[in-house]
Amino acid sequence: MTDIRKVTVVGGGVIGGGWVARFLQNGIDVDVYDPDPEAERKLGGLLDNARRAFARLIEGPKPAPGRLRFRASLEEALAGADFVQESAPERLDLKQRLFAQIDALAPPHVLVASSTSGLLPTELQAPMAHPERLLVAHPFNPVYLVPLVELVGGQKTALQAVERARAFYASLGMKPIVIAKEIDAFVGDRLLEALWREALWLVKDGIATVEEIDDVIRYSFGLRWAQMGLFQVYRIAGGEAGMRHFMAQFGPCLQWPWTKLTDVPELTDELVDTIAEQSDAQARGLSIRELERIRDDNLVSIMRSLARSQKGAGWGAGELLNAYEARLRGGEGDTKAEPLRLHRASVSPDWIDYNGHMTEFRYLQVLGDATDAVLFKLGLDKDYVAGGHSFYTVESHIRHLGQAREGDVLAVETQVLAADAKRLKLFHTISNETTGTVVATGEHLLLHVDAASGRAAPAGEAMAARLEALARDHGALAVPAAAGRRVGEPV
Incomplete structure (x- = not known):
């Protein structure tokens, strides 16, 4: 465990709220600053679902939950903070102003992490007097369940800051991946963007509905990706000869004009309406909170199943979950x-x-x-x-x-x-x-x-x-x- 006992979360929306839940369920106190007058109400429903999911995910002992406080000002929220997690809207100018303020208010040893899904840390740290403490820590929704967090340092980020952040996130039961080089949208979102572009074309061209595309994913390669990712799945597809055979057999297909990955359909009002209407129909009247609980229950079941695979040693996210539960058991x-x-x-x-x-x-x-x-x-x-x-x-x-x-x-x-x-x-x-x-x-x-x-x-x-x-x-x-x-x- 690290010495971080209080975290300031700046921005309490879907991602910021997920961070709040992840920190609280690990016994860490959280102060939240969000100028939205509805922030506390909105976060309440998310935290209810997070508590429900965490209770099912961790079958052994759990830390006593941390204390949650909403603060009226950034200065109040930063008082006594050991770590800052920023999750404000994706606007460079807004984030730069926030980081300049945080830099002036928080002692230099306090790490500052941005949840941005694509902005470069070098640009984010530009207005800071202590840029060495800033890095990107990009999570995936829901943050309180999905363990991956991409860590990306900027040109002035200290290696020690990245290592401290890596140790901290690992102590929360997460899987921190340090991205070797700065790149727009990092790794996860670049992969998602490629699939998303192709899916938009399939809807626009009338080839498949949003529900049919989701069914293709969740009934086929989505199941494989959940436990083996992309390259290992393709290694198996190569048979006994492995990856070299797969690349030799299917590599030429990459030159065929199958996809439109280099082109993006215009998001016209007509296309947006089509996608929104099909998505409403797909939801079948379920509210966002109800869909969150269904998603969370399914994620818990998948991770718990992976935890019991390989004769209880676990595989993928399940192996990580076993290690997290073992750490939680250690001090009891x-x-x-x-x-x-x-x-x-x-x-x-x-x-x-x-x-x-x-x-x-x-x-x-x-x-x-x-x-x-x-x-x-x-x-x-x-x-x-x-x-x-x-x-x-x-x-x-x-x-x-x-x-x-x-x-x-x-x-x-x-x-x-x-x-x-x-x-x-x-x-x-x-x-x-x-x-x-x-x-x-x-x-x-x-x-x-x-x-x-x-x-x-x-x-x-x-x-x-x-x-x-x-x-x-x-x-x-x-x-x-x-x-x-x-x-x-x-x-």
Whole structure:
């Protein structure tokens, strides 16, 4: 984690609001300056959706949210700031005036990042007395979920500033990519612009509607791009011969007059009306906030699925999500004489059965994830498993004591009942975080095993010491009354 604890966000629109949500959900205090009198109201709905999405995305412990304050002036907002994120409208003159003001008000060590989607940082930093601290940090919407941020330095940007920003954004669960050279629109938007130009021609020429074009993307290469990007997808398309074969086979096609990428259709009133009307029809009456929630739910599902791929190691955005959750778990549950509080879960719509309650196997999923959090705390990670050892669950006893419904946040407390070099016995209590009602308990016996033989084996010295220390610490706690119960035993 970095030493940045308070961020000033200048501009609270869609992108600025996304940054506010990303910072708050990582426990960072945020002061917002936006002259729009409706800014606080508009941001409220976005933050509601962001909180909902983050609760579903991160299944383990989460930081306490940061504090949000709206400020009437730029000077008030900058007081005590460790970092500035500018997200004002895309006008060079406006941004230059803002950066000159920020430069005069904020101490020289405070980094200043612009969310611009295409303006060059060298032009943005021109009026600043301390241009070495300014860089572009271009995110993608929704900022609170999509992890990529493009970092671009200007001619006078210090390399140290870029590295500090890279470390900061990485600590937020993002994927910072440092762009090697300044270029208009950077990398992501240049790729999007190429597709967007071609799509506008297809609509203008009456070849496809906006919904049909979106369907082509989301039912085909969009699925591949989500987890492998462009070049790796084409590498696979080359078969066993790989990329060289693909380039040899399809390279000549680039000379064919298929596309109109060098030409842009005029955005006449007729074309704008056509696109707007088709887009309205495509939305089928759903509001922007409703569409945001659908988009967010889908993004969460994709990233969580990627996190569970490759035998739990994750792939692409899923691998990044696993690393982020591991960092969030790292500092939890260190109080010795208290149960561990390592896992929280939000009940999502796909967890609900025909009765409107959380379906039975999801209880086991929550308990299993809580067990995994304990094992991670003990040091069972990819390297440990690669070394040939792991833990296997050999017995489980679940008591269903209450109902969980969509939107509930479930918190798990874990007590170690016993542990030695071969055995670990855990007792989990799942509670509704809002009401405190106990929803379920789970008692589990795990064995430390040699993965090659699949048989119980003593843990190594370091792991055995951690097991025994945790059992010793929890020995001071009262044994739960339900521990050791058999199935069907009277309450």
